[in-house]
Structures are given as C-alpha cells and as structure tokens.
Amino acid sequence: MIKLSEPIRDSHVAVLAFFPVGAHAGPLLAVTRRLAAAAPSTIFSFFNTARSNASLFSDIDHPENIRVHDVADGVPEGTMPTGSPLEMVELFLEAAPRNFRREMAAAETEVGKKVTSMLTDAFFWFAADMAAEMKATWVAFWAGGANSLCAHLYTDLIRETIGVKDVRMEETLGFIPGMENYRVKDIPEEVVFEDLDSVFPKALYQMSLALPRASAVFISSFEDLEPTLTHNLRSKLKRFLNIAPLTLFSSTSTLVRDPHGCLAWMGKRSPASVAYISFGTVMEPPPAELVAIAQGLESSKVPFVWSLKEKNMVHLPKGFLDRTREQGIVVPWAPQVELLKHEATGVNVTHCGWNSVLESVSAGVPMIGRPILADNRLNGKAVEVVWKVGMMMDNGVFTKEGFEKCLHQVLVHDDGKTMKANAKKLKEKLQEDISRKGSSFENFKVLLHIITN
Incomplete structure (x- = not known):
C-alpha cells in the first residue's frame, strides 16, 4: 500500500x-x-x-x-x-x-x-x-x-x-x-x-x-x-x-468564472427543466443543424442555455434571440461543470466528447447526443446502449422534429425518468470511487x- x-x-x-x-x-x-x-x-x-x-x-x-x-x-x-x-x-x-x-x-x-x-x-x-x-x-x-x-x-x-x-x-x-x-x-x-x-x-x-x-x-x-x-x-x-478527476466534485463557489450570468439565470428555473447545449471547443454541427436546434427549442418551449461561439451566432434564425429572450440564453462561453451540477439542468445536449460525457455522468444528468468526430460515436453508443443514460439524434443529425422528440423523451417521457435514474446510479458510483x-x-x-x- x-x-x-x-x-x-x-x-x-x-x-x-x-x-x-x-x-x-x-x-x-x-x-x-x-x-x-x-x-x-x-x-x-x-x-x-x-x-x-x-x-x-x-x-x-x-x-x-x-x-x-x-x-x-x-x-x-x-x-x-x-x-x-x-x-x-x-x-x-x-x-x-x-x-x-x-x-x-x-x-x-x-x-x-x-x-x-x-x-x-x-x-x-x-x-x-x-x-x-x-x-x-x-x-x-x-x-x-x-x-x-x-x-x-x-x-x-x-x-x-x-x-x-x-x-x-x-x-x-x-x-x-x-x-x-x-x-x-x-x-x-x-x-x-x-x-x-x-x-x-x-x-x-x-x-x-x-x-x-x-x-x-x-x-x-x-x-x-x-x-x-x-x-x-x-x-x-x-x-x-x-x-x-476530483475537480468534477468541487463545490460551486463565488470564484466560478461566469461572465454572462448563466448561473444567476439558472437560479430562476424549475428543477430538471433546462436544456444545456454545447459542442465542445473544436467543431460545431453545420449551420443547417444549428437552425434546426433553434427551431426545436423555440417550438418546444424548453428553457435553455446554449453555449455557441460568437462566429456561429449569425446562423441562428432571424429574430430567434428576441423571440426566445424569456425562454433561454445564448452565450459564447459557459461554466459547463457548474451548469451541469445545477439542479435546474434536465439534459445535456452534447457532441459526446469524453470530458463532456464524464461531466454529465458526475452530475447525474442524462444526455442527447450528436457525435461529430473522433471518439464521439463510441461515447454516444455507450451513453445510449451501454449505460442507458441518454439518446442519440436519429441518423446523427439535428432536425427540428427530431430534436423536439428527443427533448420530450428525456425531459417528460418515462424513458427520460429511467435515463435520469441510471445517470444518478452512475453518479453515486463515481462519488464512491473518488x-x-x-x-x-x-x-x-x-x-x-x-x-x-
């Protein structure tokens, strides 16, 4: 020893x-x-x-x-x-x-x-x-x-x-x-x-x-x-x-970098109601899929925090930000670990990069996945089939109707409750492990x- x-x-x-x-x-x-x-x-x-x-x-x-x-x-x-x-x-x-x-x-x-x-x-x-x-x-x-x-x-x-x-x-x-x-x-x-x-x-x-x-x-x-x-x-x-990594379980403090006020915004939302959306630092889905995400969010009325690089905000539908001003926020950067740990977060919409998957697991938050490159598809398969803590977009592509369906499945349907329960079990195992x-x-x-x- x-x-x-x-x-x-x-x-x-x-x-x-x-x-x-x-x-x-x-x-x-x-x-x-x-x-x-x-x-x-x-x-x-x-x-x-x-x-x-x-x-x-x-x-x-x-x-x-x-x-x-x-x-x-x-x-x-x-x-x-x-x-x-x-x-x-x-x-x-x-x-x-x-x-x-x-x-x-x-x-x-x-x-x-x-x-x-x-x-x-x-x-x-x-x-x-x-x-x-x-x-x-x-x-x-x-x-x-x-x-x-x-x-x-x-x-x-x-x-x-x-x-x-x-x-x-x-x-x-x-x-x-x-x-x-x-x-x-x-x-x-x-x-x-x-x-x-x-x-x-x-x-x-x-x-x-x-x-x-x-x-x-x-x-x-x-x-x-x-x-x-x-x-x-x-x-x-x-x-x-x-x-x-022990950092996944560090307590949220006043020192957390949050330049766009995401955590304050989250504090006004109901438990497990918000969709957090981010696709990592390397690549985003193509413009047509960013439009589909925006359309699915707007029609579903699901509260959201969307971390989207400024250069890609031009692809959002005209008037989307104004129409959804009360429903959600789009920011160029967000404190992901703290947001996933927040009680208001109900689902993580992700590219299934390993860090993002592990951060979701550590927070007990189910996922909606849209793999983009490298190991993303393997991780997405694990999320959906091995651990049963989320689901992938049909054919690996965002469509308005497909995204709406996934949001409903995870946040409202009984399948989502099962995913949440499985995610909670993994979180508890991880906490015990560290x-x-x-x-x-x-x-x-x-x-x-x-x-x-």
Whole structure:
C-alpha cells in the first residue's frame, strides 16, 4: 500500500501536452496540479504551446513547483495555415519531437536536474524512444475513455477481422472483450478506414504500438463505468489506471468564472427543466443543424442555455434571440461543470466528447447526443446502449422534429425518468470511487509513486 505521506525523492517530471484539441491539455494540467501538490519537492516542467498555455493559466494560480514552458506550434514561419483542426494537429505532430527535445534540454539546464520521468499525452508515441534515451520513466495519458483506447490498441485485429472492402458497418466488435455493444460504424475513422501512411492516422497507429512500452497508461474515468474494458486493457498494458478527476466534485463557489450570468439565470428555473447545449471547443454541427436546434427549442418551449461561439451566432434564425429572450440564453462561453451540477439542468445536449460525457455522468444528468468526430460515436453508443443514460439524434443529425422528440423523451417521457435514474446510479458510483476507499484514490497514489520514484 502506497501512502501519500511517504517521502518522495527530488525528481524532475517533463509534462508534454497536446494543444490542438482543447479536451487534452486541460485534464493533463489538472492531474499535474494534483501531482505537484502531493509532491512539493518534485519539479514539473509543463510543455505546451504559448497560446494554449495562456488560456490554461490565465485565471488560475499554479503550485510553485510547476514550471511553464512554451513550445512552438509547428506552423512554419511565413505560412498561413487554413486553421482547420486536422491541419493544426498534423503540423504540430510533425514538429513535436524536435521541439520537445529542444525545450526539455533547456528546462534541464534551467532547473539543474535531468528529467527523471515523462508524463505525456498518449498521442506522443515518440515519447517511448525519448524516455528510453533519457533513461526516464514514461507515463501516458489517454484523454478519452477505455472504449476508444481499446479500439486503437486493437487496430490490427480490427482491420484483419472486418477487412477493408465491403465492410459491414452495422457489424459489432464482439471479437474484442468489452466491445460487444459497439459497431464498426462507431469506430474512429483512423482505426479502420484511413491510410495509415498519412500523418494523423500514422501517429495514432504508432501510438497503439508504443503504449505497451509505457510504465503506465491512465485515463480520466472510474472502473465501474467500463469494468470489462478495464480488465481487457490491463492485459494489454503494463499498468492501466482509471483516475476520476476530483475537480468534477468541487463545490460551486463565488470564484466560478461566469461572465454572462448563466448561473444567476439558472437560479430562476424549475428543477430538471433546462436544456444545456454545447459542442465542445473544436467543431460545431453545420449551420443547417444549428437552425434546426433553434427551431426545436423555440417550438418546444424548453428553457435553455446554449453555449455557441460568437462566429456561429449569425446562423441562428432571424429574430430567434428576441423571440426566445424569456425562454433561454445564448452565450459564447459557459461554466459547463457548474451548469451541469445545477439542479435546474434536465439534459445535456452534447457532441459526446469524453470530458463532456464524464461531466454529465458526475452530475447525474442524462444526455442527447450528436457525435461529430473522433471518439464521439463510441461515447454516444455507450451513453445510449451501454449505460442507458441518454439518446442519440436519429441518423446523427439535428432536425427540428427530431430534436423536439428527443427533448420530450428525456425531459417528460418515462424513458427520460429511467435515463435520469441510471445517470444518478452512475453518479453515486463515481462519488464512491473518488472517496478514500475508492479505486481512483488508490490509482492516483500508484501514479504518484511511478512518476516521482
């Protein structure tokens, strides 16, 4: 049994964050902050792009033993990228190995200590060789759930089993323990359909080959959420750890950033009546679907808080904001965790990104899903079929009538009451898991021991 009070030798941990997707760097920083607080004599050098660092560290203090370092984003000087998420990812990954090596060497000189451990985003498959060269421990963080991690680790088996021609999209992945409820069509495109020689799919494939070399791989989750997959992944990796983020259960305080007054607005609504709508930081549904969402909200009369980027507000139907002024609010940013925990929230309308799903589960709030990319479809399938805490839009597309139907189903119909009850049970399991008797607490101690010794 590892005790948090055990003396920890002075160490230097290099934390390599993945910036282009907002869901990655934030959770990795949250874990780093917790590790740094538990190991005050250990230096944590946090490497990330200047823009991402500015966002992450803008309104929070961080422990003195976290040193923040900027890394180039990979965009060649004098070029003007299109700004598409995939292009930014590919440019970053192409340049990342040399950029991280250079900045880590500078950090070692600055700190006066060699890097003893590397804590990296799992996407950085090259960290396996880096750590071996530096005689450092490598620990990888997977920003999704056990379902998507399993899909990537079984890339070769999946391709061999389902083939590349005449693929039956509705066929299930029953040949992988724990994946019986998932279909071929739910898997990220990179696993099955894309050329493994192109930059991003190749990086993910290389990752699937490298992760078994890591001293540990951990995710933000809890063991009771996907127990069969957890058991499966433990057979594939040296150590596989579920660590539920404690931040999901921090109490709402006056310090919560809420520039548009969402929480005050929520305070005037009935319990479990409001639809909270957000699709993450990377992509939104296309304009026609934004119109369908607006039309469905207006005709259903359901109270709403909609977090929608300002640039996309031009797609809303003419007069929508005026006509629904008393019914709901549309804001460019909202305090999602606090809103989901609010008693007035009745449903989370989401793209089914892993962070959003976990935040809904931690709040006991059912979901309406419209998957957009990456692991979204796998998570959506889990929400609807595995955990039964929500439902997906028909054919994965918002229509006015389809959205109205889903809102009624979740907020009014008996099916919605069942979803709410199932969500409450998962919330209770998660709360138990992060207690001092739960596996997340023990798993965190294991992670701390691996990183700092």
